Amino acid sequence: MRLYPDGVLVGRARIAGHDHPRIVTVRGDQLVDITSAGRATVRDIAEAGSAADYVRSQTGQVLGSVEAIMANSAATAPDASLPVLLSPIDLQAIKASGVTFVVSLLERVIEEQARGDKSRADALRGEILELIGTDLSELVPGSETAAKVKAALIEKGVWSQYLEVGIGPDAEIFTKGQPMSSVGYGAEVGLHPISSWNNPEPEVALLVTSKGEIIGATLGNDVNLRDVEGRSALLLGKAKDNNASASLGPFVRLFDGEFTLETIKQAEIALRVEGEDGFVLDGHSSMSQISRTPESLVAATIGGHHQYPDGLVLYLGTMFAPVQDRGGAGKGFTHKIGDVVSISTSSLGTLSNRVNLSTKCPPWTYGSSHLLRDLAKANLL
Known part of the structure; x- marks a missing residue:
């Protein structure tokens, strides 16, 4: 499967010579920088309306081959002279739905x-x-x-x-992470070091505006600590929200008439885990088997009861729960450091990340305040 789909794509990249992330899209097989004043964040593009039309109309600066940049993003030691993809969202809240399959x-x-x-x-x-x-x-x-x-x-x-x-009548909606905390394609994803039973959660995540309009989707890995949450659901924050525990990407694909919410409802999501020990796990998740509609999950998240002025991204949950033994009969599945997790679907491409401890992943140091200061210095606000 190709690493990125056709369609109207928007994302973010770290580019040499710029202090702040740049907004990028895809033209053919090239990555293009479309950052502009007033729409220098994915949040601004989403909130201004007609996001797909706007992204489609921009020309921008060609940065190079998408495949080469994705390869650099996934490299253990990326070439600093080449762009590196980041999470395709920025100021949006990062929310998640639980137990939807x-x-x-x-x-x-x-x-x-x-x-x-x-x-x-x-x-x-x-x-x-x-x-x-x-x-x-x-x-x-x-x-x-x-x-x-x-x-x-x-x-x-x-x-x-x-x-x-x-x-029951009410969906589980929780905060997966803070704005600007998610990682993107090729980045390391983090496990809290206290965990000895954990797994990836391959999911579709929806891009939702402050008005509750669903305008696009991306892939996500809602990294999960089964032993921590299993001890008590009140430990959900410790099980779910750790450094580099929320992965999204490679791009947000915007709805454009051909790609719609109905496309997402029929998506077949493949998961592959490849370990340095030779272990391979394959699984899949079928969106057609979700027990609550994406619209109902969005309605449970945003509305008169709760507003998100910068919009949100909502993980929709997964039907995949790995039970394949690893390391001995009856021991079940758990991650090992160095595992490569790839989540794929034809309409959204492939999100790939390498597993590490959250304490050893690059620390999260660039937040909303840093982004806004850098954009102000660049006269892009």
């Missing part, structure tokens, strides 16, 4: 019942599936049927807070 719902229940102990997961998985005895994929969250299943599970003693948000 049946498979991940069951795995969250297992995490909770195991109290973060991965050695108990296999036995618990069989026990819980036998107890549930219902195809949860047919349940509409918040429906009368879902309420009956909830009552039956409570009676059997396996009710869980994860089942509540999986089939």
Whole structure:
């Protein structure tokens, strides 16, 4: 699969000679700098309206081959004279939806019942599936049927807070990270060093304006610490929000008539994990199996109850929950340092990152205040 799709693409890059990230798009096989005064952030392009038309109309400065720049972005020691892709968003809030697919719902229940102990997961998985005895994929969250299943599970003693948000009336929406904290294509993604049971979460993430309009999408890796969240859902912040734990990219593809939200609803997302130990894991996530619509998840995030003046990016959740053993029977999957995680779909390209400890990934030092100061110095605000 090609690393980037056709369509109207927008992203950000670090370019030699500039203190601030530059706004880029793709023309054919070339990366083009389209940074301009008044629209020097992805936030400004999104909020001004007609984002796809604006990006399509810009000429800008050719920076070089997209493939060469993506290769440089993923290099262990990037060439400082060449651009490096960054996360394709900037001032937007980084939000995420949880437990939106049946498979991940069951795995969250297992995490909770195991109290973060991965050695108990296999036995618990069989026990819980036998107890549930219902195809949860047919349940509409918040429906009368879902309420009956909830009552039956409570009676059997396996009710869980994860089942509540999986089939109950309210979606789980949480803050994945702060604006400017996400990393992009080729960057390292971080695991908190206390974790010994963790996994990637391959997802589609929507670009949403301050008015709640969905205008584009990108790929995301919502890096997850299963043992930490399994100990207590109140540790969600520690499990989810760490240095370099939110990856997005390679570009935001803007809706343009040919590429729409309906395209996203039918997306098939492939995941591949390749370890330095020779381990390979392949999986996939089908957006057609999501239990809550993307529109309903956006409505649960932004509206009269909560505003985001700079817009937001919303991870939609994943159906992928890796159970393939690594390092011995019954031990399940967990990351090892150096794993390369690639998330791909034909409409959005490929997002690839290398796994490291969050304490060893480059620290996050460039925030919103730095960006605004640098843009002001460049007369771009």
